[in-house]
Amino acid sequence: MKRILVVDDSAAIRKAIRRIIEPLGFTVDEAGDGQQALTYCAEWGSVDAILLDIDMPVMDGLTFLRQLRGLAGMPQPTVIMCTSHNTMNNIEEALALGANEYIMKPFDTDIISSKFQQLELM
Amino acid sequence: MTAPDDYRYLSELLNRSSGLYLGEGKEYLLESRLAPIAEQFDLPDVAALVRRMREGKDPLLAQAAVEAMTTQETLFFRDTSPFKALKEHIVPALLPARRAAHQKLRIWSAACSTGQEPYSIAMLLATLTPAVLPGEVEIVATDYSPKALVRAKAGLYSQFEVQRGLPAQLLVRFFQQTPAGFRIADEVRKYVTFREQNLLLSYALLGSFDVIFCRNVLIYFDRPVKRDVFDRLAAALTPTGFLLLGAAETPYGVSDRLVRAACQYPGIYVRAPASARASLGMAEGALVA
Numbered sequence: 001m002k003r004i005l006v007v008d009d010s011a012a013i014r015k016a017i018r019r020i021i022e023p024l025g026f027t028v029d030e031a032g033d034g035q036q037a038l039t040y041c042a043e044w045g046s047v048d049a050i051l052l053d054i055d056m057p058v059m060d061g062l063t064f065l066r067q068l069r070g071l072a073g074m075p076q077p078t079v080i081m082c083t084s085h086n087t088m089n090n091i092e093e094a095l096a097l098g099a100n101e102y103i104m105k106p107f108d109t110d111i112i113s114s115k116f117q118q119l120e121l122m
Numbered sequence: 123m124t125a126p127d128d129y130r131y132l133s134e135l136l137n138r139s140s141g142l143y144l145g146e147g148k149e150y151l152l153e154s155r156l157a158p159i160a161e162q163f164d165l166p167d168v169a170a171l172v173r174r175m176r177e178g179k180d181p182l183l184a185q186a187a188v189e190a191m192t193t194q195e196t197l198f199f200r201d202t203s204p205f206k207a208l209k210e211h212i213v214p215a216l217l218p219a220r221r222a223a224h225q226k227l228r229i230w231s232a233a234c235s236t237g238q239e240p241y242s243i244a245m246l247l248a249t250l251t252p253a254v255l256p257g258e259v260e261i262v263a264t265d266y267s268p269k270a271l272v273r274a275k276a277g278l279y280s281q282f283e284v285q286r287g288l289p290a291q292l293l294v295r296f297f298q299q300t301p302a303g304f305r306i307a308d309e310v311r312k313y314v315t316f317r318e319q320n321l322l323l324s325y326a327l328l329g330s331f332d333v334i335f336c337r338n339v340l341i342y343f344d345r346p347v348k349r350d351v352f353d354r355l356a357a358a359l360t361p362t363g364f365l366l367l368g369a370a371e372t373p374y375g376v377s378d379r380l381v382r383a384a385c386q387y388p389g390i391y392v393r394a395p396a397s398a399r400a401s402l403g404m405a406e407g408a409l410v411a
């Protein structure tokens with residue numbers, strides 16, 4: 001079963017994402033900020049994809065992404081931004097840092113499953 | 123479970139905003155689609171979401187709810203397979219001869235609705251290496267609904283629409299963000315010509331096509347109509363042309379004018395050789411006789 005890490009400081013958003021992707025057949029793990037996500041990646045190693053918010057305390061999503069992509073020898077999962085930063089500049093910046101896809105909040109079931117299909121996660 | 127009054131409210135809203143009729147007994151559908159929206163807006167449940175919608179103070183919330191309720195049939199790059207086939211098999215098979223003859227490759231997007239399919243085809247052609255230029259191809263996009271065509275021509279999509287099937291890389295490259303939504307760039311738009319066309323009426327004025335996308339439309343027609351449409355689509359194909367159908371559609375057992383294309387991709391048909399039809403006793407002459 002494919003494993004997805006959901007990184008968002010809002011428990012409500014993590015729950016909303018979990019509710020959508022668990023029935024699609026994924027195992028879901030959660031982290032509340034970028035630092036927790038880095039620790040998770042170091043300890044668990046591989047995860048198939050990360051759904052990543054931008055605005056978070058301790059370490060924001062783009063800082064996490066920059067660090068993750070800079071880690072030589074670390075498995076590099078697919079990263080899908082999932083954020084309310086909804087401008088073209090935000091999207092371009094995240095793609096340039098190594099994000100594979102971008103979801104603008106609010107999302108619905110179709111948007112998430114369409115992105116997963118695009119990235120051949122399902 | 124959604125309360126009857128809330129259900130009625132949501133049904134009416136859906137009908138007003140998208141013309142869709144929800145019918146009775148779809149409470150589960152609404153609940154499963156709206157619960158994630160409620161959570162994102164930090165509301166405890168769907169009832170609270172409806173209360174907030176009724177206050178009418180948050181247009182983004184109302185839009186998110188309507189988008190989540192509608193069955194989405196208008197994705198960009200709907201099903202990856204036909205677009206893969208176009209890129210890997212059809213364009214390489216047909217374009218060199220058209221280029222050599224200084225003729226345009228003609229593509230018909232039949233029943234294009236609000237334009238996602240023809241614009242997807244155009245974006246794909248623009249991103250091939252080397253790119254197929256607007257002067258080398260003509261994409262004719264048709265629909266029976268003038269209302270859908272107005273939207274298609276405007277090429278203006280909501281934040282929700284541009285996230286269904288459209289890779290973020292293409293969003294950034296081919297769309298401009300405006301206060302009204304995301305607008306498709308002129309460099310994509312100039313590949314496409316929109317026309318009103320009812321699939322049940324003659325296609326004679328459209329000319330013939332190298333490629334016809336007619337996907338997920340025929341499922342709504344009964345068998346005699348299907349046969350008529352298949353026969354006329356076959357007649358609208360050039361002798362080397364390809365017809366791309368939806369996953370649940372096949373001319374097999376309905377029309378003898380089309381046969382599976384000899385390629386690895388599903389849902390692709392070519393004109394049946396006349397000899398094959400004659401051998402089945404179903405050639406045009408046989409029918410007339």
